[in-house]
Amino acid sequence: MTKRQCSVCGRNFEPDPRVPKQTVCTDAACKRERKRIWQQQKRQSDPDYRDNQRRSAKDWAQRHSSYWEEYRLANPDYAETNRRQQQIRNNKQRQATVAKMDASTLHQPLLAGRYRLTRIDGNDKAISGIWTVEITVLSGPKPRS
Ligand SMILES: [Zn+2]
Structure with a gap:
């Protein structure tokens, strides 16, 4: 073989x-x-x-149900490391959201047209239905057609 x-x-x-x-x-x-x-x-x-x-x-x-609770008590270093890593992930997520908003306002000026509008809470979660709105831009770039 x-x-x-x-x-x-x-x-x-x-x-x-x-x-x-x-x-x-x-x-x-x-x-x-x-x-x-x-x-x-x-x-x-x-x-x-x-x-x-x-x-x-x-x-x-x-x-x-008590497995992870007991595991964290028996391994405090593990719990602390996990907590710190989760904080880093949360911060990255927050920064990514801010970066996206900046990019859209910097590179994409608001164009006239119909938009879908959703009300959001502090965590960017939609909290009501979707509205269709018509936006007219009084000055600035016109939409390309
Ligand atoms: Zn092997």
């Missing part, structure tokens, strides 16, 4: 003759990694699988 190269660790291995498409060696870490990649692709391509996984994770979390 010719040797193959493991697609995870890169070492050569002797494939099992019963598994003609074997791409991963027999190392437990490599098998885990292969399964992780398979699950990731399955979640992306199969909505039923994705819903199932989400539902069972939710069920598990309900049956073990």
